[in-house]
Amino acid sequence: MAQPLINKFVVVGIGLIGGSLATGLKARGACAEVIGVARKAETCAEAIARGVVDRACTSLAEIAGELTKGDVIFIAVPTLSVTSVLEEVKSNISSDITITDGASVKGSVREAAQAVFGFVPEQFVLGHPIAGSEKSGVTAANPNLYERHRVILTPLESTARYHFNLVESMWQAVGAEVLSMSVEEHDEVLGATSHLPHVIAYSLVDTLAQDIKNPNIFRYAAGGFRDFTRIASSDPVMWHDIMRANKVAILQSMDLFINNLTRLRSSIENEDSESLLTVFSRAKEARDEFTRLLAARHSVSKED
Template identity: 40%
Template sequence: MIRRLCILGVGLIGGSLALALKQAKGVGEVVGYERDPIARDKALSLGIIDRAELDLAEALRGADVVVLAVPLGAMEELLQAMAPSLKPGMVVTDVGSVKGSVVASARAKLGEYIVDFVPGHPIAGTERNGPEAAFADLFCLHKVLLTPLPESRAVAVRMVRMMWHQVGAEVIETSISHHDRMLAGTSHLPHILAYTLIDMLAKLGETQEALQFAAGGFRDFSRIASSDPSVWRDICLANKEPLLALLERFRTELHGIGEAIHRGDGAKLAEIFARAKAVRDTHYKR
């Protein structure tokens, strides 16, 4: 049981975590720190947070667990601002979609308190955002990836694991570099592909007409392009190296497909498509 939880950034993820812990009776008081006054009021009126604090030091005071749920681009500044108010044993975790950049910021800003920092990433979300999009079941049956540091204290890691278990999530520990490489492939690059395709069609000037002709497959394929642009800008910049490596590799693969089409090499195309289908069908058993 967390007696006092401090949520820094009360949007879809932070808000849903607060709601889920309350529903699971896994938290006493939830204190929220949110710069956007509209989101702050919304989080209060929806009962997501019990108390809003405008002052960061006040928000952190007496918290057992502090969750950084702000966009990646705001993490470093927040870590710096909160460091003076931390106390030994106050467990700090985050929900950032990229772990390398957050850990680098934490190492730079938290000083001795780094031992109580447990980097985390719940693999859950929707293309909607803000506290009004939050709901208690968001993490239920979803995975949460933790990337503890060599110096992370076992008690801090246990506390964060317990928190996520209480909201129905499956916790998996992995390394920072592995996390960032895997997510580049299954999340970050797909978002770029969906955004880029729609933007290209728009620039060709026939989007609305083209979308008129689009089938259900395109609707599903492009759903992630309705995600928050600033969130994904931050993710792209934070996961620069793994993402760029994968993006270049993808352009090369695409060039290969183009060559096969150009020379009429149906066997090559069928081989690639069949391999991809087999992998997907194995994973998503229908």
């Protein structure tokens, strides 16, 4: 039998992101053992009962002494909670152990590491899986969540090649496509393509629920509303943290959107048909091209 890629895989935060990677690695025989770390003993017990992890504890310190080179710690907690995990890492974890994360904002994670260690350790590979669901918690763990999805790694000059290669191979083992980019580019791109849409979805649903006084507002909503607002069911704590951590990039994207929305409002008010058709046609063309790119990417993945 082939040697597993990872001996012990330690997931700190046993929710959708961490639990899905844990179950994905287990299902593919890519790790010998999965150890979960969660603040609540009840979460640990449920994760074991559901087979998401092999065993679990409430502190990294409890299992730190048994970790060796080739083991991986995956930090899968809300963005603003990463600092407290890194403090526990600094106190308990050897520099031989590979550490990575799944936070949606990389600049804040880099700053957290610098605040805790005084630098970003060479063993710490910053990363972000571009996959998710409106579901959350240990019950949402899905071993196939990362199949044909992209994972962005944002290595720094200090990142050791050994640790980077192990993290890259780990994600590839669960069917993900791994890309690399700078921390700054990641946060700018995700601010526009992921964080802004969540702002809009949350705001739209809140507006309809709180400000439009019509009891039938959701009863007669059609599939387009359902599809567009699905992400407003995402974990509020996680997205609260993301908004604070990536504030600059999100505000820049919001300002652009608000300016365009204001121009669109003016076109509607003034019955400017030419302007409306230009915007709608341009948007349809861009969306159709995005759909073609997705279809082509999935086609290549199937051939591979």
